[in-house]
Amino acid sequence: IKRITTNTLQKMKKAGEKISMLTAYDFSFAKVFDEAGLDVILVGDSASNVMAGHETTLPITLDQMIYHAQSVVRGVSRALVVADLPFGAYQSNQDIALASAIRMMKESGAHALKLEGGIEICDSVKKIVSAGIPVMGHLGLTPQSIYKFGTYTVRAKVDEEANKLKSDALALQEAGAFAIVLEKIPADLAKEVSASLTIPTIGIGAGNDCDGQVLVMHDMLGINNEFNPRFVRKYLNLHQVISTAAKQYIADVKSGSFPNEEESY
Ligand code: KIV
Ligand code: NA
Numbered sequence: 001i002k003r004i005t006t007n008t009l010q011k012m013k014k015a016g017e018k019i020s021m022l023t024a025y026d027f028s029f030a031k032v033f034d035e036a037g038l039d040v041i042l043v044g045d046s047a048s049n050v051m052a053g054h055e056t057t058l059p060i061t062l063d064q065m066i067y068h069a070q071s072v073v074r075g076v077s078r079a080l081v082v083a084d085l086p087f088g089a090y091q092s093n094q095d096i097a098l099a100s101a102i103r104m105m106k107e108s109g110a111h112a113l114k115l116e117g118g119i120e121i122c123d124s125v126k127k128i129v130s131a132g133i134p135v136m137g138h139l140g141l142t143p144q145s146i147y148k149f150g151t152y153t154v155r156a157k158v159d160e161e162a163n164k165l166k167s168d169a170l171a172l173q174e175a176g177a178f179a180i181v182l183e184k185i186p187a188d189l190a191k192e193v194s195a196s197l198t199i200p201t202i203g204i205g206a207g208n209d210c211d212g213q214v215l216v217m218h219d220m221l222g223i224n225n226e227f228n229p230r231f232v233r234k235y236l237n238l239h240q241v242i243s244t245a246a247k248q249y250i251a252d253v254k255s256g257s258f259p260n261e262e263e264s265y
Contacts, residue, residue, distance in 0.1 A: 004039050004080040006112060006134045006178040012039075012211070013200040019212025021202055022220065025051050025068045029217060030075035038079050042214060043069040043110065045084040045144070050218040057143045062089045062100055069108035082136050083110035087144040090115055090124055097124035101133050114181065116142040118168025122175040129176035137172035139165055140206065141184035154205070156185045169193045181214060182206040184231065205231030
């Protein structure tokens with residue numbers, strides 16, 4: 001099978017073909033998504049929330065992100081694997097950013113990295129891209145700066161913030177980013193930004209005019225039934241499916257009906 005590359009994504013934008021992206025954090029799910037034909041798998045630092053149970057994405061470490069990315073890479077033969085650089089791995093200066101980027105690429109085998117932020121990270125983006133590493137940007141709701149904003153509400157609703165986002169997007173493109181995630185911003189703004197860029201935008205809560213869409217796998221599979229923002233479409237109620245299976249297993253063990261003769265040696 002032909003691998004998806006950053007060039008493929010550029011061509012898809014030109015051709016008006018939408019880009020599909022989901023998160024994954026381990027081998028088994030990555031393999032299912034890859035075999036289903038997903039274009040991009042994001043090893044998101046949302047692993048901090050959905051895998052480790054932290055309230056925010058801040059605590060996850062570069063080592064832990066490398067472990068998740070390694071596992072995902074082993075399950076994938078077609079999709080482009082993008083790994084998040086976690087909080088603390090790139091914000092302090094360009095040299096630290098490049099060192100973290102090289103560690104992630106070398107140790108995990110991921111194909112590209114994602115960093116949150118606009119103009120303030122562009123020097124680091126340039127440096128990482130110069131080293132031959134493709135970078136995806138991430139604007140709008142950027143969970144690594146949650147304590148600066150204080151809420152997870154829609155971003156860039158006022159002109160001043162919208163204008164900043166537009167110039168951040170252009171700056172990231174100029175710095176060499178190959179795509180940008182737009183998270184939780186008005187659909188009209190995402191449409192305008194997408195039209196203004198030659199690189200693709202991938203939306204999450206950013207309307208239907210982005211060049212692609214991304215969701216956290218646990219959200220779209222309905223594994224956590226307590227998180228229901230309007231931008232999530234639930235394709236499964238996996239919480240219920242798994243709970244039903246677990247309850248049946250427990251009952252079968254308790255009643256002595258599992259294992260039966262055929263399930264024994
Ligand atoms: O970590 C993550 O899951 C993400 C997506 C929401 C874009 O960054
Ligand atoms: Na992330």
